Amino acid sequence: MVKTSQLTKVFTDGKKKISAVNSVDFYAEPGQIHALLGVNGAGKTTLLRMLSTVIRPSSGTASLNNFDIHKNAAQVRESIGFLSTSTALYGRLTGREMLDYFGGLYGFAGSELKQRVQAAIAQTQAEEFCDQLCDRLSTGQKQRISIARSIIHNPPILFLDEPTAGLDILAAQTVLTFIETARDQGKTIIFSTHIMNEVERLAEQITVIHQGEVKGTGTLTGLKTKTGTKTAEQMFLSLISPEALA
Numbered sequence: 001m002v003k004t005s006q007l008t009k010v011f012t013d014g015k016k017k018i019s020a021v022n023s024v025d026f027y028a029e030p031g032q033i034h035a036l037l038g039v040n041g042a043g044k045t046t047l048l049r050m051l052s053t054v055i056r057p058s059s060g061t062a063s064l065n066n067f068d069i070h071k072n073a074a075q076v077r078e079s080i081g082f083l084s085t086s087t088a089l090y091g092r093l094t095g096r097e098m099l100d101y102f103g104g105l106y107g108f109a110g111s112e113l114k115q116r117v118q119a120a121i122a123q124t125q126a127e128e129f130c131d132q133l134c135d136r137l138s139t140g141q142k143q144r145i146s147i148a149r150s151i152i153h154n155p156p157i158l159f160l161d162e163p164t165a166g167l168d169i170l171a172a173q174t175v176l177t178f179i180e181t182a183r184d185q186g187k188t189i190i191f192s193t194h195i196m197n198e199v200e201r202l203a204e205q206i207t208v209i210h211q212g213e214v215k216g217t218g219t220l221t222g223l224k225t226k227t228g229t230k231t232a233e234q235m236f237l238s239l240i241s242p243e244a245l246a
Contacts, residue, residue, distance in 0.1 A: 001027075001028070001029060001030060001063070001064070001065060001066070001188060002026075002027070002028040002034075002051065002062065002063070002064050002157060002188055002190060003026075003027045003028075003062060003063045004024055004025055004026055004027075004047075004051070004060065004061075004062040005025060005060055005061050005062065006023045006024075006025065006059065006060035006061075007021060007023070007024045007025075007047065007050060007051075007057055007059075007060035007061065007062055008021055008022055008023055008024070008057055008058050008059045008060045009021040009043075009046050009047075009050055009055065009057055009058050009212075010058040019212050020043050020046040020212050021043045021046050021047050021050065021057075021212045022043075022211075022212040022213045023060065023213070024043075024047060024060075024207075024209070024212075024213070024214055025214065026207045026214065026217055028188050028189075028190055028205065029188065029205075030156065030186050030187065030188045031183060031184075031186045031187070031188075032183065032188060032189070032204050032205060033179060033180075033183050033189045033191065033202045033203055033204050033205075034188075034189065034190045034191075034203070034204070034205045034206070034207065035190075035191055035192070035193060035198075035199050035202065035203035035205070035206045035207070036048075036190060036191070036192040036193070036207055036209055037192075037193060037194065037199055037203075037206055037207070037208050037209070037236060038192070038194060038208065038209040038210055038240075039194055039210070039240070040194065042209045042210050042211065042212070043209050043211070043212040043213075044161070044192035044209055045084070045085065045161055045192065046212075047209070048082070048084070048159045048161055048190070048192060049084075050062070050069070051064065051069065051076075051080075051159065051190075052076070052077070052080055052082045052159060053069055053073040053076050053077055054082075057069075064076050064079055064080065064157055065079040065156055065157060067079060078106075078153070078155070079155055079156055079157050080155050080157045080158070080159055081150035081151045081153070081155040081157070081158045081159070082150060082158075082159045082161075083146055083147055083150045083158075083159065083160045083161060083163055084159075084161045085161050085162050085165055087146045087149075087150075089134040089137075089142055089145060089146065090134060091133065091134050091135030092133065092134075092135065093133070093134055094130065094131050094132060094133055094134065095121075095126060095129065095130040095131070095132065095134060095137070095141075095145040095148070096117060096121070096130045096131055098134060098145060098149060099117040099120055099121070099130075099145070099148055099149060099152055100113065100117055102149050102152055103116050103117055103152045103153075106152060106153045108152075108153075116152055116153070116154070117152065119154075120148035120149075120151050120152050121148055123148070123151060123178065123181070124144040124145070124147050124148045124151075124174075124178060125144065125174060125178075126141070126144045126145060126148055129141050130145070130148075138171075139166050139167060139168075139171065140167050140168060140170070140171025140172075140174070140175075141171075143163070143164075143167060143171065143175060144171075144174065144175070147160075147163070147175070147178060151182075155187075156186075156187055156188060157187065157188045157189075157190075158179075158182060158187055158188070158189045158190070158191075159190050159191075160179065160189065160190070160191035160192070161191070161192050162191075162192055162193055162194075163175050163179070163191060164176065164193075164195065164198065176198065176201065176202065179191065179202060180202065183202075196231075196232040196233050196236070199220065199232050200220065200232050203220060204219065205217070205218065205219060206218065206219070206220060206223060208223070208236060208239045208240065210239070210240040215239040215240055216235075216239045220232060220235070223235050223239070227239060
């Protein structure tokens with residue numbers, strides 16, 4: 001479960017204050033895929049970074065797996081897997097060595113570590129290339145190793161920040177199928193995107209964010225009805241820029 005309450009982040013650039021996220025409220029349940037839908041710079045990544053305790057909110061709070069991001073930051077981090085757009089791999093390690101390393105950071109060792117690494121490789125269909133150097137992997141293969149790294153500790157909550165960015169259609173399909181499987185396993189999944197067909201395929205709940213503010217939340221059908229539109233793209237434009245449909 002993920003629940004935010006008036007979550008806000010204001011950055012200071014010299015004397016200028018920039019409101020990146022402004023009083024965001026939303027709720028995501030286990031066994032559900034919740035899409036954060038917004039253009040680049042809408043505040044999606046900043047929101048996920050606050051939820052993952054990477055950065056501190058200016059005000060407001062959130063609860064993840066019944067842990068408060070202010071009071072229980074360590075438990076929050078143990079409860080999540082976070083794939084960000086800036087996730088990088090160590091090029092001189094193989095995919096398996098990467099997973100061994102990060103599994104060790106989570107405190108696993110011996111046969112348990114080996115089992116967790118193999119399970120993560122299997123879940124991301126990375127068997128064919130996991131023993132190659134990361135520097136030699138394709139973009140899609142690197143993304144699967146990055147996802148495997150984020151699930152090595154079997155977290156109940158997954159944050160996926162534009163997980164198909166830069167992937168070809170086949171690699172993207174593998175990632176989307178993984179997300180559906182994780183949902184069926186009962187995980188709470190929040191993924192940010194601006195790709196409408198991903199929203200139509202995956203999202204059971206949607207929160208539309210624009211300029212740091214929530215412009216609408218609900219099911220795709222409900223938001224279409226609310227805006228009087230027929231497609232996801234029309235719904236989105238109606239919420240963030242009504243004049244674009246005029």
